[in-house]
Amino acid sequence: xxxxxxxxxxxxxxxxxxxxxxxxxxxxxxxxxxxxxxxxxxxxxxxxxxxxxxxxxxxxxxxxxxxxxxxxxxxxxxxxxxxxxxxxxxxxxxxxxxxxxxxxxxxxxxxxxxxxxxxxxxxxxxxxxxxxxxxxxxxxxxxxxxxxxxxxxxxxxxxxxxxxxxxxxxxxxxxxxxxxxxxxxxxxxxxxxxxxxxxxxxxxxxxxxxxxxxxxxxxxxxxxxxxxxxxxxxxxxxxxxxxxxxxxxxxxxxxxxxxxxxxxxxxxxxxxxxxxxxxxxxxxxxxxxxxxxxxxxxxxxxxxxxxxxxxxxxxxxxxxxxxxxxxxxxxxxxxxxxxxxxxxxxxxxxxxxxxxxxxxxxxxxxxxxxxxxxxxxxx
Numbered sequence: 001x002x003x004x005x006x007x008x009x010x011x012x013x014x015x016x017x018x019x020x021x022x023x024x025x026x027x028x029x030x031x032x033x034x035x036x037x038x039x040x041x042x043x044x045x046x047x048x049x050x051x052x053x054x055x056x057x058x059x060x061x062x063x064x065x066x067x068x069x070x071x072x073x074x075x076x077x078x079x080x081x082x083x084x085x086x087x088x089x090x091x092x093x094x095x096x097x098x099x100x101x102x103x104x105x106x107x108x109x110x111x112x113x114x115x116x117x118x119x120x121x122x123x124x125x126x127x128x129x130x131x132x133x134x135x136x137x138x139x140x141x142x143x144x145x146x147x148x149x150x151x152x153x154x155x156x157x158x159x160x161x162x163x164x165x166x167x168x169x170x171x172x173x174x175x176x177x178x179x180x181x182x183x184x185x186x187x188x189x190x191x192x193x194x195x196x197x198x199x200x201x202x203x204x205x206x207x208x209x210x211x212x213x214x215x216x217x218x219x220x221x222x223x224x225x226x227x228x229x230x231x232x233x234x235x236x237x238x239x240x241x242x243x244x245x246x247x248x249x250x251x252x253x254x255x256x257x258x259x260x261x262x263x264x265x266x267x268x269x270x271x272x273x274x275x276x277x278x279x280x281x282x283x284x285x286x287x288x289x290x291x292x293x294x295x296x297x298x299x300x301x302x303x304x305x306x307x308x309x310x311x312x313x314x315x316x317x318x319x320x321x322x323x324x325x326x327x328x329x330x331x332x333x334x335x336x337x338x339x340x341x342x343x344x345x346x347x348x349x350x351x352x353x354x355x356x357x358x359x360x361x362x363x364x365x366x367x368x369x370x371x372x373x374x375x376x377x378x379x
Contacts, residue, residue: 200355208347288356
């Protein structure tokens with residue numbers, strides 16, 4: 001227990017260090033103050049509707065709800081471009097995020113940014129954290145810490161290094177290794193079970209990247225299929241290797257499923273050895289293989305369902321238009337999703353034998369006492 005708390009303390013310090021890590025991409029002070037605004041009324045006279053699509057200008061009257069201009073009433077123009085994914089429509093009673101600039105206590109310029117969602121987002125995160133800690137208790141608290149560490153590692157390390165021109169695949173390998181190592185240490189503990197799960201996950205992730213690189217060339221898929229990829233180029237980041245970013249994304253997206261498979265197998269083999277001290281190494285590996293077959297059978301479908309949500313609307317368009325299947329399968333975006341799904345699934349399959357072999361080698365010791373010390377239950 002003492003070692004467990006020490007690991008938690010170290011990861012907590014690392015998380016705090018990541019949080020306070022300075023960034024080269026801190027937004028410059030543009031003189032605007034972000035504040036909440038209560039929508040009092042709207043004027044839709046110049047808003048033109050064509051079905052669910054709306055264009056024109058919506059006039060929004062708001063009252064600033066916090067900050068130095070609290071209580072001030074302003075009128076903002078909300079321009080609608082006819083793009084449902086970007087446009088926002090306000091109604092009386094809504095709360096908006098407003099950017100205001102002024103002098104001598106008076107507002108000179110005000111822009112309505114979007115709906116204010118921080119309260120709802122905070123409430124949802126609190127519900128997630130409360131349920132996790134209530135159900136899993138100490139293990140849930142450690143899982144929550146690993147969740148926060150993962151978010152900070154992506155926000156403070158992975159994406160900034162991409163923008164600085166570091167090799168995306170190399171950076172992703174390091175960040176994924178750090179995340180997997182942190183999660184396994186927190187959830188499993190500092191033992192050989194965690195080592196087996198860690199190495200098995202990395203083996204599958206590296207295999208997925210190699211396959212994605214080889215078949216990406218055969219598929220002739222490039223990184224421009226990533227959402228907002230062209231926007232990055234227009235923002236002045238022409239040096240970015242979008243194709244390697246796409247490959248890094250495959251490894252990152254599937255690493256969670258790989259880690260789940262690896263932990264399942266490693267923990268099961270550890271428990272089996274603890275219950276059967278006379279277990280032979282070959283029997284342990286065979287048991288791990290058997291467990292792996294059961295796990296990957298559902299996990300590959302889980303990945304398919306997870307990825308299918310990203311191109312659901314696109315496939316519905318093809319079906320509605322009666323597009324031939326041969327045309328669909330040869331489109332760049334569809335080919336990219338096929339590559340993403342299949343290479344990630346193959347990586348999950350590779351994790352199972354890798355982890356089973358490593359668990360058998362690392363966990364089966366001549367001393368049964370050693371095996372039981374290594375055993376732990378998966379939360």
